[in-house]
Amino acid sequence: MVGATGYAGSELVALLARHPHAAFAELYSGPGGTTVPFAALHRSLARREGPAARPLDVDALLEAAPDVVFLATPNEVSAELVPELLDREPGLRIVDLSGAFRLSSADDYPAWYGFRHPRPALLDEAVYGLTEWCDGEGDLSRARLVANPGCYPTSVLLGLKPIVPLLDAEAPVVCDCKSGVSGAGKKTELAYSFAELSGNLRAYGAGTHRHEPEMRQQLGLASESPFVFVPHLLPAVRGILSTLHVRLARAVAAEEVASAYAAAYATHPLVDVYPAGALPDLNAVVGTPRAAIGFCLLPAGRGAVVVSVLDNLLKGAASQAIQNYNVMLGLDEAAGLM
Helix, strand or coil, X not given: CECCCCHHHHHHHHHHHCCCCCCCCCEXXXXXXXXXXXXXXXXXXXXXXXXCEEECCHHHHHHCCCCEEEECCXXXXXXXXXXXXXXXXXXXXXXXXXXXXXXXXXXXXXXXXXXXXXXXXXXXXXXXXXXXXXXXXCHHHHCCEEECCCXXXXXXXHHHHHHHXXXXXXXXXXXXXXXXXXXXXXXXXXXXXXXXXCCCCEECCCCCCCHHHHHHHHHCCCCCCXXXXXXXXXXXXXXXXXXXXXXECCCCCHHXXXXXXXXXXXXXXXXXXXXXXXXXXXXXXXXXXXXXXXXXXXXXXXXXXXXXXXXXXXXXXXXXXXXXXXXXXXXXXXXXXX
C-alpha cells in the first residue's frame, strides 16, 4: 500500500490489518514521505505488529511481489505511478483511491484536475468501483485497475442511481452536500484551521468542483444537462450528508420509490435504506463502513428529497476500497468490514 500516512490511507491500513484475507507485503508513506512505525499509523494499531510505512521505492515494491496494490496518493502521483507499475508488472492489480482514473475522457483532466493525463488508454481499462453498482461476476472480478469513487460522488450516486428512471430529464438535480473537513486531507492552510471552521459552515467549489464531472458521467448526464452540485465544509472531522432535490417525471407513490431502493440494495449489506419519510443523519454512519439512504416525497408526488449519508474516510474511501478488493478476489463483498 502506498499513501499509508494520510487520513484515508491510515483507515485503509487499519481495515487491512484485521482483514481475514489480507497480509501486508509493504507499506509506503508516499513519494518524499518519512518512515512511520506501523503502530503509529492508526490509533487502533497500538501494540500490533506490522511493517513500517517507508518512503516509496518502486523497485522494492515490485520485488515484494504483491497481488494487489492500494494507492491512497495524490491525483498526479497516481496518474504517473499506475502506468509504471502496470508496465513493469502487467499481472498486478491496483485499487486507486485518487481521481486519476475516474473520468473516461483524458480531455477532462486539464480543466478539472489541472494536469494532462499521461496514459489515456488506461482510462478505458479502469473500472469505476462503486461496488454496489458493479457486476460482481464481471467488471470488478476481472479488473486490473479499479478507480475508487470520490466521497461526494459515492453519497450522491448511491442516493440517485436507483431512481434515475423516475426522474424528469428536463428538471435540474440539485445536490446540496456537506462534508467533514478530513475530506480535504491533511492541510495546514488557515482556511482549514479550528479557528476558521469551528461553529462555521462554508460553501465552496460551486460549479468548479472536480467531483462534478465524475457524478455526471456515472449518472449519464451530458455537460449541459441541468445539474447543480454545491459542496460545503462542516465544522466536523468526518462524515458526508448529501441532500438531493429531484423532480419526478410523473406522480408516484412512496411505495414505488421504496421498491426502487429495495431492489437496488437488497443484496448489498453495507447500504441501509430507511422507510419512506425517515431521513438518516451522520450519527448513523460515522465510524462505520455503511451508507444510509432515506427519502420523502413532496406534495402531489412529483418531487422528492433524498438524504444520503456516509463516513467520507470509510464508505467514501477506505472501506469502499476494501469492498472492491473483496469482489476482485471473489470474496464476500463485506469481508473484513462487518
